[in-house]
Amino acid sequence: MSQTKHRPQVAIICGSGLGMLADTLKCQDSFAYSDIPGFPQSTVQGHAGRLVFGELKGKSCVCMQGRFHMYEGHSLLKTTFPVRVFKLLGVETLFVTNAAGSLADGLQPGDIMIIKDHVNFPGLVGLNPLCGPNDDKFGPRFPAMSGCYDKNLRCLAMEIAKQLGVAGLMQEGVYAMVGGPNFETIAEARLLHRLGVDAVGMSTAPEVVVATHCGLRVFGLSLITNKVVKSYEDLDSVNHEGVLEVGRLRSHTVQQLVTELIGRMEINNNTNNAA
Numbered sequence: 001m002s003q004t005k006h007r008p009q010v011a012i013i014c015g016s017g018l019g020m021l022a023d024t025l026k027c028q029d030s031f032a033y034s035d036i037p038g039f040p041q042s043t044v045q046g047h048a049g050r051l052v053f054g055e056l057k058g059k060s061c062v063c064m065q066g067r068f069h070m071y072e073g074h075s076l077l078k079t080t081f082p083v084r085v086f087k088l089l090g091v092e093t094l095f096v097t098n099a100a101g102s103l104a105d106g107l108q109p110g111d112i113m114i115i116k117d118h119v120n121f122p123g124l125v126g127l128n129p130l131c132g133p134n135d136d137k138f139g140p141r142f143p144a145m146s147g148c149y150d151k152n153l154r155c156l157a158m159e160i161a162k163q164l165g166v167a168g169l170m171q172e173g174v175y176a177m178v179g180g181p182n183f184e185t186i187a188e189a190r191l192l193h194r195l196g197v198d199a200v201g202m203s204t205a206p207e208v209v210v211a212t213h214c215g216l217r218v219f220g221l222s223l224i225t226n227k228v229v230k231s232y233e234d235l236d237s238v239n240h241e242g243v244l245e246v247g248r249l250r251s252h253t254v255q256q257l258v259t260e261l262i263g264r265m266e267i268n269n270n271t272n273n274a275a
């Protein structure tokens, strides 16, 4: 904290190919993860590995330009470590963004899904960052997860999308986290579709679980980068370069949405640190 004057109220986690969100911050102080004690290193292409502090529409923000994934070999505690750092810095709202494949027929590459809820597949089988002794300074042993994606922010995002003329690209949906790093088989894709999942990726849920545990308000966006192949007749296949490319194509719209939403949302300045 001695190395920056910023005292962030909002934290943003940039998904694959969405690192440009950090470029919107004014008066930046940025730190390589390798220079921050206890921070893991980013190993995935499209995740630069920098923590960027700055101002956005009058709000003080910190942006993770690069997130950590379980499949990189980090423990879930390490992948979510930054979320608790944000809480201790005084952040009250977490924006999570990700690249995801769509299962819902109505979601096309380039669309933006406001995350209404998630299915944390690793979490359902015990791969949960909250496993182990509970740190009561952050939150309770058995935190509720209903309503973990803030409804007011979801409504405000939709309103802003209408004003920006991009509502046609946006809808709410359910995100599922799978472990990765391989993309889904066709049988897995069909299973997820039948279960009511709208979009799938390999991140986000652990961060949201830890954020909700410590009382952060959460807003989440999935940029749909590909259709998940669900048919044995379909010759398409997904690859990470294609995922990053859609991020580049939609960067302006995602930046506009996030900027407006941060600018217009209310901040409760009385929120206190967990510890």
Ligand SMILES: O=P(O)(O)O[C@H]1O[C@H](CO)[C@@H](O)[C@H]1O
Pocket: 014, 015, 016, 017, 044, 067, 069, 097, 098, 099, 100, 180, 201, 202, 203, 204, 239, 240, 243
């Ligand atoms: O979830 P983010 O970090 O956006 O990345 C998504 O994109 C990568 C696959 O292309 C996976 O890491 C998947 O989770």
